[in-house]
Amino acid sequence: MESTDAALVTRVLHGDVNAYGALVSRYRDRYARYAVHMLGNREDAEEALQDAFTRAYRSLARCEEPERFGAWLFRILVNRCRTSGARRVRRGQTFVHDEGALMKASQEHPAEQTMWREEIERALGELSADQREAFLLKYVEELGYDEMAEITGVGVSALKMRVMRACDRLRTLLREVHSG
Amino acid sequence: MAEWGRTTLELVVEELQQPVRLDATFERRVMVRVRRLFAQRRRHRRGWVGVAARVTHHPAWAAAVAASVVAVVTLGVMRTRPQVLPLAAAVVEPVQFVLVAPTAHSVAVVGDFNDWGLNDSALVATHHQGVWSVTAPVPAGVHRYAFVVNGKEWVADPSAPRSAGDDFGMPSSALVVEDSTK
């Protein structure tokens, strides 16, 4: 049976450093998605994520709720992404997604899918960092506003406004896709 | 949510929610760093363990260390899960803020809906013959806010109820935004 986060954290704090590898495996892909969209390129995202995991290990004794290690780690990652510097959108760079899904999409609408993805990434890059962060946390990571406030340190009302503005801006930047 | 085609939003979110797989060596690289930290700590702790071993030979020291450990455990007790009242639904309504200030050079609106302008989030008003205004979406609920004139003078909205909470000596106004969906 898979160990819980709390059990793994306890083992790490008792000196079983290899148990930390299980936590890295558990969260790396999930949080890589956020970092990639937030920072706009894989290299910066990997660096921010590595940094976050390292900092989390260093501060593990201060994780007050080990059963919520994931949320605590995410807060560290969000902060690392903020300090990672200006987002650079590298045109033409492709991300390695789930290969099965990518293959299926390529077979169905190869050029369209890539163009749509690039359009979205370009539009995301046009948002301010605050708006992009709020939009990703709300709609892609599907967090509640109180969770977002806890992670970002920003008030709920201000977060709602940022999400609102992000959606308005994306609407302007992206072509409307009419349901068929 | 804005009047944006939900189909478009759904497609965007669906695209962005596609999994992102990292390089297979990522975990190894993280663990290299982590093991290095682990090794550094072990070397450091050996020094402390030596001191502690010497310290605990003295009865007064042993009592002091035990008392401190108890204090730390008490301070670090896990919080009980609180009962938190539910937050208001995420509905925003456009609100126009207006201030007549013919001699002002700048007017901004700050309040709890934009972190009181702390993160460069102040709403900057534009003026027409001395009448300053800005319209912004504000979440449903009760809010405190104020105008900041010329970057430094805090002014309550003369057309709004006063907010009676502690305002740090600078006036604030109250705004109640109704949820029009209800």
Place this chain on the structure above:
Amino acid sequence: MISRPIRGFITVALSCAALAQVGAQDPRIGNKLDAPSRAALRALVDSARAQGLPTEPLYEKMDEGQAKGADGPRIVAAVRSLTLEMASAHRALGTVATVDEIKAAASAMHAGVPAVELGKIKKQSGLRRSLTLPFTVLADIVSRGVPVEAGVNAIRSLVGAGAKDADLSKFQRNVSVDIEQGAPPAAAAETRAKGATPAAKPEEQY
């Protein structure tokens, strides 16, 4: 001179306290305030949470204080005051009160309205309507000098008569204008309350 065992105890105790302090950081509080103030604010938030009170208004108050250039102790005092007011409001209004009603009630209490009076208004109104705006208007008119009893009576009569939020907003504006024009605050509130009830038609006031 401090003996070696006592020096050691102090060192260990300080180290442990520092460790506990570091472990209690709250990103919402930020790091621009002095450490004792941050610790006090953290304790207030924890206390509020443990009592089932909303914590968002406390963070908003901290942001307001920092934006207005208040120092740490001043912000702590304001947040402590708000916490106490919200706790009283929560007890008076009961568990059915919304976050916004509690915030507005805390504001009214800060203006001087006793929690028990707010509880009576809540009991009278039941769940028929939100009391966020009535409490906000009450806080405003009392801040402008309307005696607490007159203000409470005015709001109770308006709420009891089924006044909508638009009626209450108009009532607040009229009372404030009347006071600015020199009317005794109590008289302004009583007069306008009579005129603002839905049953009163405009021509009946003259």
